[in-house]
Amino acid sequence: MLKSMYEWLDKRIDITPMWRDVADHEVPEHVNPAHHFSAFIYCFGGLTFFIVVIQILSGMFLTMYYVPDIENAWKSVHYLQNEIAFGQIVRGMHHWGASVSIVMLFLHTLRVFFTGSYKHPREFNWVIGMLLFFVMLGLGFTGYLLPWDNKAYFATKVGIEIAASVPIIGDAAASFLQGGEVVGAQTLARFFALHVFFLPGILLALLGAHFFLIRKQGISGPL
Amino acid sequence: MAHNHDGKDKEVHYVGDSRVPQNKKKLYPKDYSEYPGNTEPFFPNFLLKEWMVAVVVLVGFLALVMAEEPPLGEQADPTNTGFLPVPDWYFLFLYQLLKFKWASGPFVVVGTVIVPGIAFTALLLAPWLDRSKERRPFKRPVATSLMLISLVAIAILTWEAEDEHEKQLASLPKGSSEEDVKIVDQNDPAYEIYKNQACVNCHGEQLEGITGPPLKGIGDAYSAEQIQHIMDTGKGQMPAGMFQGTPEEKRKLAEWLTKQKTGKPKSTEH
Incomplete structure (x- = not known):
């Protein structure tokens, strides 16, 4: 049944080569943890992606209850955490997943650095990876404000003050982040937009480029 | 299904323009045979092994999620001046x-x-x-x-x-300045000790705090020994040796202060 459905589609739109492109390539022994246990260090990149997928899924569920306005933001988080079935688990996954993804990303960066994998011909993919790192930090910074508790509010206030102290571009950066005279309704709205639309969009585009280049160039050889 | 010009049903692969059938073989990147050892296909063999690593991580991660409730402090209050900001x-x-x-x-x-x-x-x-x-x-x-x-x-x-x-x-001061927290057991003789010492000048007659921080609810934060220690050595703005009664009075006062409880669940903020 499934097979005939697949064949029906394949005859018309020829999907086999699409997934074969992704699926059919040899993975070398030196990155395979089944052959060398120490090769688990090559798993950090994949694990970062895995946690990012968890973040996207849990975040999608959180937006079913979250209300990005200063009257209701905290209340909606409080409600979803205490009243909704599995709300605490979903918020817990998103909250702790943020830290775990930073840790995994950090370990992945260190693996690439210490194995010298950023060298010719993979310079460009290293740069994309660093941009991914900044986007992830941006996601962490914008997401921190959204629960709208004291910790979130005052950390963001200090963060914006620090941004404002940068010469030349500081004031522009601070007013871009803050959106108004004080850290308030406009700040929350734009942090929500950045956290949920802009930054994930950039993240996915960069991830696509990252994976495309890995596929194109292959994994760096053994040391 | 595409038909060929000879009328037979046969699969045809097209490139871009659907009138041009594909006749070139796909170019696949070279494999890793240059590295001696056991290479294996990415899908499904290698991905299955990576998935097993991911499952181990997932179990640890979910254990963390189950064990630790994600923190949520009090609702943001921009007028709160005593809050210590800290980034992630x-x-x-x-x-x-x-x-x-x-x-x-x-x-x-x-x-x-x-x-x-x-x-x-x-x-x-x-x-x-x-x-x-x-x-x-x-x-x-x-x-x-x-x-x-x-x-x-x-x-x-x-x-x-x-x-x-x-x-x-x-x-940070641990006492509560909230209206609904009241002084406990004001008829205790220790309250007289409190009033006769310098304490009352800064902490107030109802422990509400004047120039010093409030002491209402202080029993939630400190034991009697800790309170005696603060009386001896001071804390923050409070100088050392402010209490000048007998050791017995000091002990009684500290014990009375530990009875000052808010009766609320402890705040998990910070």
């Missing part, structure tokens, strides 16, 4: 950098732009700064040692920031 842990090292004398005040640009700017630019441009063909970490001592030094610096700064924050939290 992965920004702590950057935050702590701004506490150095040479990176704060008139030199804050050193802490906000110059040091992080140099570090992140160097990281971004690493492939062009470290151009040798050599990949083994021990054969590139400059790159490796710079990264190790940075890691140690990040670890120390993060630890220092956390430590400083903990100490600041510990030094």
Whole structure:
């Protein structure tokens, strides 16, 4: 049944080569943890992606209850955490997943650095990876404000003050982040937009480029 | 289904323009046969093994999620002046950098732009700064040692920031200024001791706090021994040796103060 459905589609739109492109390539022994246990260090990149997928899924569920306005933001988080079935688990996954993804990303960066994998011909993919790192930090910074508790509010206030102290571009950066005279309704709205639309969009585009280049160039050889 | 010109039903592959059938073989990247050893296909063989690693991580991660409730403090109150701001842990090292004398005040640009700017630019441009063909970490001592030094610096700064924050939290007044928290057991003889000492001048007749912090609900935070210690050594603005009664009176007063409880669940904020 499934097979005939697949064949029906394949005859018309020829999907086999699409997934074969992704699926059919040899993975070398030196990155395979089944052959060398120490090769688990090559798993950090994949694990970062895995946690990012968890973040996207849990975040999608959180937006079913979250209300990005200063009257209701905290209340909606409080409600979803205490009243909704599995709300605490979903918020817990998103909250702790943020830290775990930073840790995994950090370990992945260190693996690439210490194995010298950023060298010719993979310079460009290293740069994309660093941009991914900044986007992830941006996601962490914008997401921190959204629960709208004291910790979130005052950390963001200090963060914006620090941004404002940068010469030349500081004031522009601070007013871009803050959106108004004080850290308030406009700040929350734009942090929500950045956290949920802009930054994930950039993240996915960069991830696509990252994976495309890995596929194109292959994994760096053994040391 | 596509039909060929001879009328037979046969699959045809097209490229771009659907009138041009594909006749070229796909170019697949070369495999890893140049590396001796056991290569295996990415899908499904290798992905299955990576998935097994991911499952181990997932179990650990979900155990963390089940064990630790995600924190949610009190709703944000912009008028709260006593709140100690702290960024998420992965920004702590950057935050702590701004506490150095040479990176704060008139030199804050050193802490906000110059040091992080140099570090992140160097990281971004690493492939062009470290151009040798050599990949083994021990054969590139400059790159490796710079990264190790940075890691140690990040670890120390993060630890220092956390430590400083903990100490600041510990030094915050623990009493409650909320209206609905009342003084407990005002008829206790210890209250007379309290009133006859200097305590009342700063902490107020109803423990509401005047120039000193409120003491209502202080029993939630301190034991009698800790309170006696504060009476002896002082804390914050409070000088040492403010209590000048007998040791017996001091003990009674400390015990009465531990009875000052808010009767509320302890705040999990910070």
